[in-house]
Amino acid sequence: MDIAARYHQVIKYLEQPISIAPLVVLRVVFGLLMLFSTLRYIAMGWVETQLIEPVLHFSYYGFEWVNPLPGNWMYLPFAIMIASSITITMGAYYRLSTILFFVCFTYIELIDITYYLNHYYFVSIIAFLLILVPANRLFSLDVKRNPSIRSRKVSSWCIDIFKFQIAIVYLYAGLAKVNYDWLIHALPLSIWLPAKSSLPVIGGLFTLKATAYVFSWLGMLFDTLVVFGLLRKKSRWFSYIAVVVFHAITGILFQIGIFPLVMIFAVIIFFSESFHQRLLNALNKVLTGVSLFDEKASQLREQRQPGFAGWKYALLSLFFLFQVFFPWRYLLYPGNVFWTEEGYRFAWRVMLMEKAGTATFYVKDGENGREGSVINGQFLNMHQEKQMAMQPDLMLQYAHYLDRHYSQNGMKDPIVRVESYVTLNAQPARLLIDPTVDLTQVEDQWTPKDWILPYSTQNRD
Numbered sequence: 001m002d003i004a005a006r007y008h009q010v011i012k013y014l015e016q017p018i019s020i021a022p023l024v025v026l027r028v029v030f031g032l033l034m035l036f037s038t039l040r041y042i043a044m045g046w047v048e049t050q051l052i053e054p055v056l057h058f059s060y061y062g063f064e065w066v067n068p069l070p071g072n073w074m075y076l077p078f079a080i081m082i083a084s085s086i087t088i089t090m091g092a093y094y095r096l097s098t099i100l101f102f103v104c105f106t107y108i109e110l111i112d113i114t115y116y117l118n119h120y121y122f123v124s125i126i127a128f129l130l131i132l133v134p135a136n137r138l139f140s141l142d143v144k145r146n147p148s149i150r151s152r153k154v155s156s157w158c159i160d161i162f163k164f165q166i167a168i169v170y171l172y173a174g175l176a177k178v179n180y181d182w183l184i185h186a187l188p189l190s191i192w193l194p195a196k197s198s199l200p201v202i203g204g205l206f207t208l209k210a211t212a213y214v215f216s217w218l219g220m221l222f223d224t225l226v227v228f229g230l231l232r233k234k235s236r237w238f239s240y241i242a243v244v245v246f247h248a249i250t251g252i253l254f255q256i257g258i259f260p261l262v263m264i265f266a267v268i269i270f271f272s273e274s275f276h277q278r279l280l281n282a283l284n285k286v287l288t289g290v291s292l293f294d295e296k297a298s299q300l301r302e303q304r305q306p307g308f309a310g311w312k313y314a315l316l317s318l319f320f321l322f323q324v325f326f327p328w329r330y331l332l333y334p335g336n337v338f339w340t341e342e343g344y345r346f347a348w349r350v351m352l353m354e355k356a357g358t359a360t361f362y363v364k365d366g367e368n369g370r371e372g373s374v375i376n377g378q379f380l381n382m383h384q385e386k387q388m389a390m391q392p393d394l395m396l397q398y399a400h401y402l403d404r405h406y407s408q409n410g411m412k413d414p415i416v417r418v419e420s421y422v423t424l425n426a427q428p429a430r431l432l433i434d435p436t437v438d439l440t441q442v443e444d445q446w447t448p449k450d451w452i453l454p455y456s457t458q459n460r461d
Helices: 003-014 021-043 046-052 070-092 094-112 120-131 142-143 155-176 180-184 189-196 203-207 209-231 233-253 259-270 271-286 295-298 308-331 382-388 392-408
Strands: 017-019 153-155 355-364 371-373 415-424
Touching: 017 271, 021 046, 021 070, 021 094, 021 120, 021 155, 021 259, 021 271, 046 070, 070 094, 094 120, 094 189, 120 155, 120 259, 142 415, 153 155, 155 209, 155 259, 180 415, 189 203, 189 209, 189 233, 203 209, 209 233, 209 259, 233 259, 355 382, 355 392, 382 392, 392 415
Parallel strands: none
Antiparallel strands: 017 153, 355 371, 355 415
């Protein structure tokens, strides 16, 4: 078969009509979860403590131009997210709602890198993909306003892009666990689990070394294999039960926000069309007394939806090429990725290390040579200081901030260096950054950071 024939075969598969039900369920679930998440964020006071109060925000590389709105104006994007979450759920002004939610959520996520979490990244991705699909063509207020858009069918790509993205998350999380510390030393679980010994009934099990090994290996196998189980009808329910149990346990044991809920409900998209149709029928009967899907309706011929525009093929091809290859960029950097963290983020590395550090910054006046240490608490909150003290790129950002601060306060050509002692997976603390380097003379970039001291040359205990 030649390339052209294969291409047309792929296009035929991507555009074959299937039930819209899984997409509608995803839309409703996503909207409800995001409404809950946004209200929770506000109720916890995090708008104030994380976005408004800090003196300094740590930027993502290339996004230094993203800054918080002044004062209480920071509540504006949250108000927009509340409104758009509701309208996404109801399928009202759907395209505008998904765009507004994606922009506001991603904007908030980009303000401060110290609050990076994998599930924030995942939410941004799902919100972006929802912009591209017609999830409002059934069970929506948009259909009430414009019945001509009503459809029980969508092209299969509308469902498959979400399955593929979820598969990337789980598979890459599993592959990341195939490392020496996780499988051979059961780290960091052998550090974390004993701290949960106070839990009733099962707490005593967490003091056993064997428990950490069981959890480590099962965690790796679960992440690596669960999607394959979800794809097969015979193993789907068993795999989904495993998803619920796995995420429920991790949610109880560790503080990881709404990530367990997001994944438990997101993987429902792997279930059959009939499963989702029954869900929507039950919900619509409660609301209107009418079924959305029945035999008579399924026999009706519906107008075929417009074909998949070429620009969407190009956009999604680029998007998924990025998703597949970007997590492997760490291979371009020397040393231990957990130590240097070069290529660590946006690669679905979930809870793979126990890392902590202390960072003492010294600022020297370039004119008179006087040097003093910095009280980090004057510029950073506790969370920011904790994260900065173990991540080299954040130390560099902080050094440049100190350079600007002391220059503005009359110091001539400040020289900023840091003594940072970091422990990784219960190993003795070691110097992370060369303490002789003037970080004001270093610029962050994609190339390897030679001012990070190598971990591999230091003996492991």
